[in-house]
Amino acid sequence: MGTxxxxxxxxxxxxxxxxxxxxxxxxxxxxxxxxxxxLVVFIVLPMLATVFLSLTTYSIVKPPVxxxxxxxxxxxxxxxxxxxxxxxxFQWAILFVPLAIGGAMMTAVLLNQGLTFTNIYRTIxxxxxxxxxxxxxxxxxxxxxxxxxxxxxxxxxVFQVQGPGxxxxxDWAMPSLILVALWGAIGGNMMxxxxxxxxxxxxxxxxxxxxxxxxxxxxxxxxxxxxxxPVLFFNLVLGIIGALQAFTNAFVATxxxxxxxTWFFALHIYQHAFSFSExxxxxxxxxxxxxxxxxxxxxxxxxxxxxxxxxxxxx
Amino acid sequence: MAGAADxxxxxxxxxVHTFGARRRQYAGRTLLHLIAVGLxxxxxxxxxxxxxxxxxxxxEIRLLPPTFWPSTFMWSNYSEVWTxxxxxxxxxxxxxxxxxxxxxxxxxxxxxxxxxxxFRFPGRGILFGLTLSTMMLPQAxxxxxxxxxxxxxxxxxxxxxxxxPFWFGGGAFFIFLFRQFFMTxxxxxxxxxKIDGASYLQILTHIVLPLSLPVFATVGIIAFxxxxxxxxxxxxxxxxxxxxxxxxxLRWFSFPPQAExxxxxxLLLAMAVMMTIPIVLIFFFGQRYLVRGLIMSGIKG
Numbered sequence: 001m002g003t004x005x006x007x008x009x010x011x012x013x014x015x016x017x018x019x020x021x022x023x024x025x026x027x028x029x030x031x032x033x034x035x036x037x038x039l040v041v042f043i044v045l046p047m048l049a050t051v052f053l054s055l056t057t058y059s060i061v062k063p064p065v066x067x068x069x070x071x072x073x074x075x076x077x078x079x080x081x082x083x084x085x086x087x088x089x090f091q092w093a094i095l096f097v098p099l100a101i102g103g104a105m106m107t108a109v110l111l112n113q114g115l116t117f118t119n120i121y122r123t124i125x126x127x128x129x130x131x132x133x134x135x136x137x138x139x140x141x142x143x144x145x146x147x148x149x150x151x152x153x154x155x156x157x158v159f160q161v162q163g164p165g166x167x168x169x170x171d172w173a174m175p176s177l178i179l180v181a182l183w184g185a186i187g188g189n190m191m192x193x194x195x196x197x198x199x200x201x202x203x204x205x206x207x208x209x210x211x212x213x214x215x216x217x218x219x220x221x222x223x224x225x226x227x228x229x230p231v232l233f234f235n236l237v238l239g240i241i242g243a244l245q246a247f248t249n250a251f252v253a254t255x256x257x258x259x260x261x262t263w264f265f266a267l268h269i270y271q272h273a274f275s276f277s278e279x280x281x282x283x284x285x286x287x288x289x290x291x292x293x294x295x296x297x298x299x300x301x302x303x304x305x306x307x308x309x310x311x312x313x314x315x
Numbered sequence: 316m317a318g319a320a321d322x323x324x325x326x327x328x329x330x331v332h333t334f335g336a337r338r339r340q341y342a343g344r345t346l347l348h349l350i351a352v353g354l355x356x357x358x359x360x361x362x363x364x365x366x367x368x369x370x371x372x373x374x375e376i377r378l379l380p381p382t383f384w385p386s387t388f389m390w391s392n393y394s395e396v397w398t399x400x401x402x403x404x405x406x407x408x409x410x411x412x413x414x415x416x417x418x419x420x421x422x423x424x425x426x427x428x429x430x431x432x433x434f435r436f437p438g439r440g441i442l443f444g445l446t447l448s449t450m451m452l453p454q455a456x457x458x459x460x461x462x463x464x465x466x467x468x469x470x471x472x473x474x475x476x477x478x479x480p481f482w483f484g485g486g487a488f489f490i491f492l493f494r495q496f497f498m499t500x501x502x503x504x505x506x507x508x509k510i511d512g513a514s515y516l517q518i519l520t521h522i523v524l525p526l527s528l529p530v531f532a533t534v535g536i537i538a539f540x541x542x543x544x545x546x547x548x549x550x551x552x553x554x555x556x557x558x559x560x561x562x563x564x565l566r567w568f569s570f571p572p573q574a575e576x577x578x579x580x581x582l583l584l585a586m587a588v589m590m591t592i593p594i595v596l597i598f599f600f601g602q603r604y605l606v607r608g609l610i611m612s613g614i615k616g
């Protein structure tokens with residue numbers, strides 16, 4: 001600090017520089033104060049409370065009773081929905097995230113070709129993502145309604161195929177959720193983030209590659225993909241975290257059914273906390289979930305050094 | 316690069332772009348347009364269907380075999396939604412909550428981003444790392460304690476839990492966007508202003524703010540959509556139907572508490588369409604800032 005302020009004519013003494021630095025620090029903390037309070041009150045303390053509550057039995061009306069690891073033992077050994085809900089959540093994430101990322105990357109590449117009307121295409125692609133999730137789930141439950149839904153009618157009229165039961169079918173409920181989520185995701189935030197990344201790829205790289213006779217696929221594989229690997233990683237990390245938290249879509253469209261086919265872990269936590277008022281048990285479930293998520297993210301970061309390329313990085 | 320080398324490169328480049336190559340490129344463009352139009356069409360079908368169906372007389376929605384066009388366009392479905400007992404309430408509640416929460420998000424996230432991006436103070440690196448790590452924190456982990464906190468504050472079934480927390484930093488992602496953007500503004504401007512005796516707040520409002528409209532628009536739009544769309548939190552906080560937001564109101568409306576004589580599918584569809592319109596308008600007018608803000612924030616990981 002201070003060296004660039006010491007322009008000719010301004011006498012900078014040590015004492016003044018120290019006080020300027022201190023002043024800067026004080027104002028820095030001041031501007032940060034709301035966030036520091038928010039961090040402590042709404043994130044750090046609740047997390048500590050979750051750890052504490054996970055060791056108790058607590059139904060709000062009576063004070064918490066310390067029960068040690070009972071909640072965790074119950075989750076792992078007695079709760080018949082614990083493992084299935086975990087399985088459903090991962091099944092969903094493993095199918096949805098790669099499809100969403102692949103789709104969003106393709107639409108972003110398409111929009112980055114400098115086509116005329118790109119603005120219009122971008123708006124249209126983004127619209128599904130903008131639709132409030134409850135509204136879109138409601139519209140889709142109608143579209144996919146087995147008897148008088150538009151999709152099954154179309155399948156019948158065009159292909160003479162009897163469409164599946166979609167949300168009403170045990171086997172099709174999960175694919176239906178994925179289909180609807182993809183509708184919202186391939187032109188959504190992931191696409192915008194890819195687009196931002198693509199615009200940062202130097203044009204010269206493509207020009208040089210074109211001179212060297214690289215075809216479209218080679219240019220994508222050898223230039224685009226490495227150059228946008230940081231945004232790919234960003235989308236992957238946040239995509240997995242978001243997918244594992246899925247709640248609203250299943251809650252609105254299927255209520256976790258049929259036969260618990262879409263009973264996501266977040267629904268399981270919600271039910272124990274707010275339908276059964278088992279705050280202690282719900283906290284234990286949330287904690288287990290959190291640890292799994294942290295582990296996943298850690299592995300993700302560890303693996304990223306092998307495939308993410310940072311252009312400005314000094315190795 | 317030297318001028319001679321540039322010229323040589325240009326020569327080679329031009330020779331590659333022969334007549335055949337140009338025609339191939341033209342064909343490629345047409346193909347890309349076809350893909351884009353096809354995809355647009357597929358993505359728009361659910362909207363088109365919803366809008367058209369929302370104008371059907373209620374008897375035609377559950378018709379077998381289904382029809383695509385309404386026999387008569389019932390524009391009255393939309394006015395009927397406004398005369399249902401609760402929809403105007405929900406719309407009003409939603410806008411009140413969304414606007415106040417978005418304001419808080421933008422203002423306090425900008426302050427935090429300003430501090431992280433342009434101030435030097437001890438512990439900045441650690442605090443910023445901590446901030447970023449909260450992006451990975453699932454909502455479920457803090458849900459129960461937050462609910463209990465609002466329970467003990469007597470805030471359940473009020474709007475405070477849906478507004479007040481967002482006046483405390485607004486979330487890591489937004490702080491990150493602001494910081495990245497503010498870092499691109501040269502600090503020489505600050506220094507010049509400091510010498511002229513400007514305070515830090517004046518530097519923010521007079522120098523940084525006018526140069527940062529894209530990022531303010533970006534955060535404003537994304538935050539508005541997120542608050543407008545919020546579901547889980549209003550669901551656990553609000554339990555009195557007149558106090559509902561549109562999100563949970565729509566779901567509540569689709570499960571009538573007692574059996575109704577006339578199905579209200581036509582009203583539900585009209586509600587779903589109407590609920591989407593404000594968001595589409597906001598995006599439509601703000602989208603050029605949105606993309607620019609994201610790009611200039613340099614999201615590269």
